[in-house]
Amino acid sequence: MSFGLSRGRTLDVSGFGLGRDDLPDESAGPVDPRRWFDCPDRPFELEIGSGKGTFLVQQCGLQPDTNFLGIEWTGEFYRYGADRLRRNGCTNARMLHENAVEFIGHRVPDGVCDVIHLYFSDPWPKSRHHKRRVVQDATLKQFHRVLKPSGLVHIVTDHPDLWTWTQEHVLRATALFERLPFTPPPSARDGEVIGTNFERKYRREGRPFHAMTLRRI
Template sequence: MSIKPSRGKPLDVGAIGLGPDALPAMADTAAQSRFDFRAWWPEDRRELPYELEIGSGKGTFLVQQAQQMPDTNYLGIEYAGQFARYAADRLRRHNLNNVRMLAYDAAVFVEWFCPDASFRQVHIYFPDPWPKARHHKRRLIQTPLLRQLHRVLTPNGFVRIVTDHDDYYAWIEDHVAQVTDLFERQPFERPIGAGEGEVVGTNFERKYRREGRPFNALSLRKL
């Protein structure tokens, strides 16, 4: 994907774009490093529910969803800095004061910095499939991450995953099968921001849809 600044203007992430300097220093342990990230939102919004998107890319899901859900705070995390800045600039131009976009590794953020029971939902759409066997260890969905997601969800919270990649989907199902004590499968419901005929409506979904690829979607409810 190429990144072009809007109409030739430099990207302006405003108050929406955050980098690693927004995080506290890591303490000796993950449990000691966790902090109240709600301070990233204006004071009058801090008690609202929160949702997390991991791997936001160009921010298309957040642009659509956050407009439809003004009483929910969205945190997008994207570790490719230029995509995170592009997404933050785009969200700023839509005047979406309910979103923050963090340029960081989401797996590290969740484990090290995120307090228990923080998010009502975690959205993971079209995670990188890393198709070669020797790269499978780089896949985002791993059993320790699923355990951490369970910890940071509020009671009855949801993890929602969509992928076009059959082998990765089988991998995800295998890993979910290892945490049946933590989650139960639920039917996947399209988010409100999805357009006509879309599953979630991200950039990758639109690209792959044009190529005629089928998608697999999975919803997990925290037990």
């Protein structure tokens, strides 16, 4: 994949990207990602599967007093997103090259996140791959653990089967989360749900979208 880069151009993630090797060894215990920012006491929002970083670039300028961490496991997207944050001067955003489910489940301390964003998560349509979907009973428990009281989870998908799967999991988690209607963020353009790359691509194909917000109980 070239992402439209000119041949030979080097992506510069300096200061805006954290690779797997930048994390202390797991034996060191939890890692507080808020400390990766100049002002660690600000509200902290986490995006799972940031892709090319469109949501982060759009939203972090509108919320300059919030810190954003995008977690992306595909190396080329991670590097593209971190370089894009650097080019756009997004000093309140970082990209982490990691499996978000493992990072949240094993490294993030309790009660540090204000909001978790999950947009157009990979649907893994084959039954034998469903275990790779981000939304699982165990993941919702981990979201609940790392969120602050009344913290939010925003979920958007175009995929009907993944939507059904997500609703079923949320129904089993009513002790953890209250379901609310989804409100598009200020960065979404008129008529958009969230305004990520995948939404814009799928919108051109005429696909319908599904969205929900969960509030931590």
